[in-house]
Amino acid sequence: MATHKLIIAGFGGQGVMLIGQMIAYAGMLEGKEVTWMPAYGPEMRGGTANCTVVISDRKISSPIVTEATAVVAMNLPSLHKFEKLVKPGGLLFINSSLIHEDADRDDVEVCRIDANEIAVRLQNDKVSNMVILGAVVSKTGVVKMGSIEKVMDKLFTGNKVKTLPLNKKALTAWEA
Amino acid sequence: MTGKEAVQSVMVDKNPKSMKAVFQYTKGMLPEETTYCPGCTHGIAHRLIMEVLDEKGLLGQTIGVAPIGCSILAHHYMNVDMCESAHGRAPAIATGIRRVQKDKIIFTYQGDGDLASIGTGEIVQAAHRGEKFTTFFINNAIYGMTGGQMAPTSLIGQKTTTSAEGRDKESAGMPIRMAELIATMDGAVFVERVSVDSPANIRKAKKAVQNAIEVQEKRLGFGFVEILSTCPTNWGLNPVKSLEWLRENMIPYYPLGNLKHPREVK
Amino acid sequence: MNEKVLMKGNEAFAEAAIRSGCRYYFGYPITPQNEITEYMSRELAKHGGSFVQAESEIAAINMAYGGAAAGGKVLISSSSPGIALMQEGFSFLCSTEIPLVILSVSRGGPGVGTIQPGQADYYQSTRGGGNGDYHLFVFAPSSIQEAVDMMARAFDIAEEYRNPVMIYVDGVLGQMMEPVVLPKPIPAVSGDEISKLRPWAMTGTDGKREHNVIKSLYLKPEELEARILDMDQKYQKAKKELVLCKTEGLEEAEVVFVAYGSTARITEEAVDLLAEEGIQAGLIRPVSLWPFPYDVFDQIPDTVKAVISVELSMGQMIDDVKIGCKGRFPVSLSGRVGGILITPPEIAADAKKALGVRA
Numbered sequence: 001m002a003t004h005k006l007i008i009a010g011f012g013g014q015g016v017m018l019i020g021q022m023i024a025y026a027g028m029l030e031g032k033e034v035t036w037m038p039a040y041g042p043e044m045r046g047g048t049a050n051c052t053v054v055i056s057d058r059k060i061s062s063p064i065v066t067e068a069t070a071v072v073a074m075n076l077p078s079l080h081k082f083e084k085l086v087k088p089g090g091l092l093f094i095n096s097s098l099i100h101e102d103a104d105r106d107d108v109e110v111c112r113i114d115a116n117e118i119a120v121r122l123q124n125d126k127v128s129n130m131v132i133l134g135a136v137v138s139k140t141g142v143v144k145m146g147s148i149e150k151v152m153d154k155l156f157t158g159n160k161v162k163t164l165p166l167n168k169k170a171l172t173a174w175e176a
Numbered sequence: 177m178t179g180k181e182a183v184q185s186v187m188v189d190k191n192p193k194s195m196k197a198v199f200q201y202t203k204g205m206l207p208e209e210t211t212y213c214p215g216c217t218h219g220i221a222h223r224l225i226m227e228v229l230d231e232k233g234l235l236g237q238t239i240g241v242a243p244i245g246c247s248i249l250a251h252h253y254m255n256v257d258m259c260e261s262a263h264g265r266a267p268a269i270a271t272g273i274r275r276v277q278k279d280k281i282i283f284t285y286q287g288d289g290d291l292a293s294i295g296t297g298e299i300v301q302a303a304h305r306g307e308k309f310t311t312f313f314i315n316n317a318i319y320g321m322t323g324g325q326m327a328p329t330s331l332i333g334q335k336t337t338t339s340a341e342g343r344d345k346e347s348a349g350m351p352i353r354m355a356e357l358i359a360t361m362d363g364a365v366f367v368e369r370v371s372v373d374s375p376a377n378i379r380k381a382k383k384a385v386q387n388a389i390e391v392q393e394k395r396l397g398f399g400f401v402e403i404l405s406t407c408p409t410n411w412g413l414n415p416v417k418s419l420e421w422l423r424e425n426m427i428p429y430y431p432l433g434n435l436k437h438p439r440e441v442k
Numbered sequence: 443m444n445e446k447v448l449m450k451g452n453e454a455f456a457e458a459a460i461r462s463g464c465r466y467y468f469g470y471p472i473t474p475q476n477e478i479t480e481y482m483s484r485e486l487a488k489h490g491g492s493f494v495q496a497e498s499e500i501a502a503i504n505m506a507y508g509g510a511a512a513g514g515k516v517l518i519s520s521s522s523p524g525i526a527l528m529q530e531g532f533s534f535l536c537s538t539e540i541p542l543v544i545l546s547v548s549r550g551g552p553g554v555g556t557i558q559p560g561q562a563d564y565y566q567s568t569r570g571g572g573n574g575d576y577h578l579f580v581f582a583p584s585s586i587q588e589a590v591d592m593m594a595r596a597f598d599i600a601e602e603y604r605n606p607v608m609i610y611v612d613g614v615l616g617q618m619m620e621p622v623v624l625p626k627p628i629p630a631v632s633g634d635e636i637s638k639l640r641p642w643a644m645t646g647t648d649g650k651r652e653h654n655v656i657k658s659l660y661l662k663p664e665e666l667e668a669r670i671l672d673m674d675q676k677y678q679k680a681k682k683e684l685v686l687c688k689t690e691g692l693e694e695a696e697v698v699f700v701a702y703g704s705t706a707r708i709t710e711e712a713v714d715l716l717a718e719e720g721i722q723a724g725l726i727r728p729v730s731l732w733p734f735p736y737d738v739f740d741q742i743p744d745t746v747k748a749v750i751s752v753e754l755s756m757g758q759m760i761d762d763v764k765i766g767c768k769g770r771f772p773v774s775l776s777g778r779v780g781g782i783l784i785t786p787p788e789i790a791a792d793a794k795k796a797l798g799v800r801a
Contacts, residue, residue: 064785
């Protein structure tokens with residue numbers, strides 16, 4: 001397996017940190033080497049938020065990503081900031097609910113996902129990050145979808161257990 | 177005869193039949209010659225605290241924190257486990273000690289530069305947390321060890337080496353009343369100001385020390401005893417005149433008495 | 443074997459401290475190390491320990507001093523400006539020979555600087571800003587696992603030498619997540635065991651021994667000099683026993699990088715990038731920053747053309763690198779500051795520049 005290097009970006013509160021952690025967690029469950037690193041800002045909510053995730057069969061030295069195999073842009077500033085870091089032939093995921101511009105790159109595969117609209121159709125706008133997560137996992141093959149479901153089983157416990165079916169459903173909703 | 181020998185000669189009653197012991201050295205104080213100046217009342221304050229701990233049988237269960245100031249060597253004289261502190265930090269250190277040694281009696285002994293100037297943050301916050309230890313605050317209205325500079329507690333008009341014309345309210349503010357300030361904290365449950373200028377006041381001071389230690393034994397909250405003291409050397413007065421100066425100048429501004437007293441302790 | 447868990451660096455460090463028998467923590471909020479303070483506030487009480495949120499870093503280090511002088515196993519943590527405020531305390535801890543572990547999670551400076559990562563506290567850690575002749579023992583892990591494994595050892599070294607030990611990481615290690623295997627818990631020492639294990643501690647005489655005095659004041663110059671000479675013996679011993687360093691690929695190298703902490707990991711990728719272009723690079727990764735592994739630099743072959751100190755600073759460790767190199771090689775800096783992480787291509791470019799290779 002090649003080394004996957006992901007950048008996931010949006011604004012605070014969109015759950016971009018969480019989906020990055022879920023991919024890292026799933027990678028660990030599959031016995032892979034993983035790192036997750038946040039770019040942490042002084043603003044707690046509403047500011048830019050992004051994280052990098054590296055998943056590999058080999059020991060990972062640098063947790064920072066200068067050439068991403070995939071970039072997820074959940075809002076427009078994120079697209080502007082990170083689109084240039086996708087390596088040629090890589091994947092660029094765009095949340096088309098919030099980003100109406102086209103990508104500048106023509107040497108990468110662009111996937112436009114109407115994440116917020118799809119989430120609203122699922123009766124909960126909050127799962128837009130899970131909609132994107134499903135698309136990222138399917139298109140990149142960074143981890144198995146089954147591993148993500150296992151991670152959900154571990155993370156959504158207690159009060160959150162009732163949200164489990166909705167979150168799992170959201171993982172495949174992007175295809176519809 | 178050195179001071180140490182003199183101390184020991186007092187301790188050894190050479191003719192027990194013909195003489196009656198009217199004064200004994202407390203086990204709480206080590207037979208060491210102190211570095212305090214003649215007429216300085218640190219010695220009285222030391223003795224009162226250690227005598228109370230001795231009488232209560234608590235010497236072996238006590239941990240003290242010495243300050244920066246003339247009493248920096250308190251750990252050399254007081255016969256309990258003790259440590260040194262950086263200037264003003266004794267209440268923070270005592271806070272740490274309390275977490276580890278939960279069943280001990282813990283006290284800090286601090287002067288006015290240490291407690292009321294550089295260490296105001298630590299003393300106010302320890303009182304605010306209601307730390308279960310006792311602070312003995314020696315207020316002699318001047319920096320002693322460093323050579324007689326103005327303290328936050330120096331009186332208006334008081335001449336010091338950094339207020340040669342006398343303390344000026346416009347530039348230095350009014351003298352700070354620490355006992356009153358500490359008494360505003362909910363966590364401080366015992367607060368009293370005493371003086372050691374006369375035998376009667378010394379007896380009252382001892383009672384305050386006893387009560388403060390009892391408050392700590394019952395873990396009721398933070399205890400604070402402010403002890404008005406003399407500094408003959410830096411005040412430029414002889415020992416007797418110093419006691420008079422304290423009575424005539426300090427007590428009117430720093431009134432004696434109890435400011436806070438929990439119901440559980442008489 | 444224990445299970446791998448995915449943990450944020452700061453939380454893993456805190457858990458490792460608890461598993462090393464630490465039961466006391468005193469801290470003040472500061473980014474990027476808040477997860478340590480929060481974790482200790484949640485977890486210590488469950489283990490019979492205590493947490494105090496201090497009113498300042500100055501109070502925190504003094505609470506730590508009190509707790510450790512009373513025989514407790516104490517961890518303290520902060521970040522750059524907070525560590526600056528603790529310097530007086532470090533001097534006191536060294537002079538009074540009180541063991542504890544300091545976790546420094548550094549950010550960019552000077553002044554308020556930034557909460558983003560930085561390594562500009564190398565001087566602060568290894569030279570210090572406290573007064574007098576003293577040294578902290580400073581270790582710089584480059585992965586969460588290495589930091590976690592180091593924790594119990596740090597407490598042991600502190601106890602053996604009766605000197606504070608600093609684990610110096612930057613915000614990258616504090617904030618990132620990696621799978622980690624946590625060490626087995628070591629039981630905490632309490633009650634009477636404290637006075638047996640640490641007979642110097644303030645535990646109360648119980649009327650059975652002379653009073654213990656913890657102090658750094660010596661009025662007679664000869665006594666103080668003797669005291670400092672004693673301390674120095676300890677530091678000389680540390681220079682023999684505590685040096686820790688990792689090296690890679692020095693034999694074939696044209697250029698040698700020196701990097702510590704998270705920057706060493708980024709540099710490893712730069713080594714790979716250069717290899718793809720046919721340039722052999724070696725790496726020296728000092729793990730102990732004080733004592734510094736000067737002798738390791740003797741292993742650099744004469745054929746090496748350049749030595750590069752890679753740091754997130756304007757060049758602080760580079761001073762030690764130059765001492766180690768003894769003038770045998772030109773030494774230059776590759777670094778970024780302001781909270782910006784240096785990238786592998788930037789490091790590779792600096793190497794090519796030092797070698798006189800056209801980019």
